[in-house]
Amino acid sequence: MSNQRISNATTSDLTNLSGFETSVNSAEQDTPGTSFMPNWSKWFGYYKVIPELQAVIDKKAIWTIGKGFIADVKVKKILGKIKGNGKDTFNGIMYNMITAYTICGDSFAEIIKNHRGELVNLKPINPGSMSIVSNDSGIITGYEQNVISTGTKIKFKPEDIFHLSWNRLGDEPHGRSTIEKIERIILMRNEAMEDMKLVFHRYVSPLNIWKLDTDDSSEITAFKAKVETTYKNKENLFIPKDTVELERAAIPQYSTLDPLPWINTLNHYFLISEGVPEVILGYGKDATEASSKIMYLAFQQVIERNQLFLEEQIKLQLGLDVEFNFPENIAENLKTDERKDGSIKGEKKSEIKQKEVAKI
Numbered sequence: 001m002s003n004q005r006i007s008n009a010t011t012s013d014l015t016n017l018s019g020f021e022t023s024v025n026s027a028e029q030d031t032p033g034t035s036f037m038p039n040w041s042k043w044f045g046y047y048k049v050i051p052e053l054q055a056v057i058d059k060k061a062i063w064t065i066g067k068g069f070i071a072d073v074k075v076k077k078i079l080g081k082i083k084g085n086g087k088d089t090f091n092g093i094m095y096n097m098i099t100a101y102t103i104c105g106d107s108f109a110e111i112i113k114n115h116r117g118e119l120v121n122l123k124p125i126n127p128g129s130m131s132i133v134s135n136d137s138g139i140i141t142g143y144e145q146n147v148i149s150t151g152t153k154i155k156f157k158p159e160d161i162f163h164l165s166w167n168r169l170g171d172e173p174h175g176r177s178t179i180e181k182i183e184r185i186i187l188m189r190n191e192a193m194e195d196m197k198l199v200f201h202r203y204v205s206p207l208n209i210w211k212l213d214t215d216d217s218s219e220i221t222a223f224k225a226k227v228e229t230t231y232k233n234k235e236n237l238f239i240p241k242d243t244v245e246l247e248r249a250a251i252p253q254y255s256t257l258d259p260l261p262w263i264n265t266l267n268h269y270f271l272i273s274e275g276v277p278e279v280i281l282g283y284g285k286d287a288t289e290a291s292s293k294i295m296y297l298a299f300q301q302v303i304e305r306n307q308l309f310l311e312e313q314i315k316l317q318l319g320l321d322v323e324f325n326f327p328e329n330i331a332e333n334l335k336t337d338e339r340k341d342g343s344i345k346g347e348k349k350s351e352i353k354q355k356e357v358a359k360i
Helices: 002-007 040-049 051-065 073-080 090-104 180-204 217-233 260-274 289-318 331-336 349-359
Strands: 106-113 119-125 130-134 140-147 152-156 161-165 207-212 244-249
Touching: 040 051, 040 090, 040 180, 051 090, 051 289, 090 106, 090 119, 090 161, 090 289, 106 130, 140 161, 161 289, 207 217
Parallel strands: none
Antiparallel strands: 106 119, 106 161, 130 140, 140 152, 207 244
């Protein structure tokens, strides 16, 4: 009878279980000919709450501005007069706009000119108040600013707004937030840290289950208040014998998975996604000098791309030639670093052989 039951057993291909399958949803680009407003409030919320994210975005902006810009005397004179909100500088405004377009994909500043058509100021605008208006061909035809205090709308011509659109794809008239691609990693990391917070809290303050020898609600309420007051004031609690049983539901040591490797892995994915190595953020204990140089060189390409983007947009939209300094270029140093055998990196084999012959 037992063998017959075993032979009637069936198998499952797990198709009836949800949550185990892996898939990626398809995506479509935004259709031209519509008005688009960046989702500033959502992505800015991540920036304000997640310190590591804020550090990564700030570092990119800091390094992109570098030591400031290089320009001829005429351009320096023009940009030296730009004050933004009255207390800004041109470098400060560019830092502001780099941070903003990294957060939500787009940053805006009003181009203010005098009666002769000369640039006199750039005034940064809240990206969450600006709508980008485009035609069916994807060409930007104007901007609309929603003045939150009055509820009115101010219309701008394309040439009146300095618009930096980062990570733009296809014929979309807007950029894309860099946070969008790492949102899931951020959420998983925060989830793991919240879980770990609860585990540590339960070690310090375990869950206590009190078994009272009564079902009178007033007596239970009174006892509950007494226990909570005792914990609050860190006092002793004296209970008559055989009236209460205490069962402590603490989390046993090693009963849970160690979350630190998982959190560190998520941190690694997070930094890879944005291209900012640990050494740039001021840590990276496992990095050697050689690996740090390679990571620095890779980060340099990210910064130089941002600098090129800024320089081209300033030329295109403001008609000014500027060049941003990279803080410290180590590319040339890498070519002349000595190997352990005394040879120079970048040397040809023939040159190394000639040196060996000369020594003999």
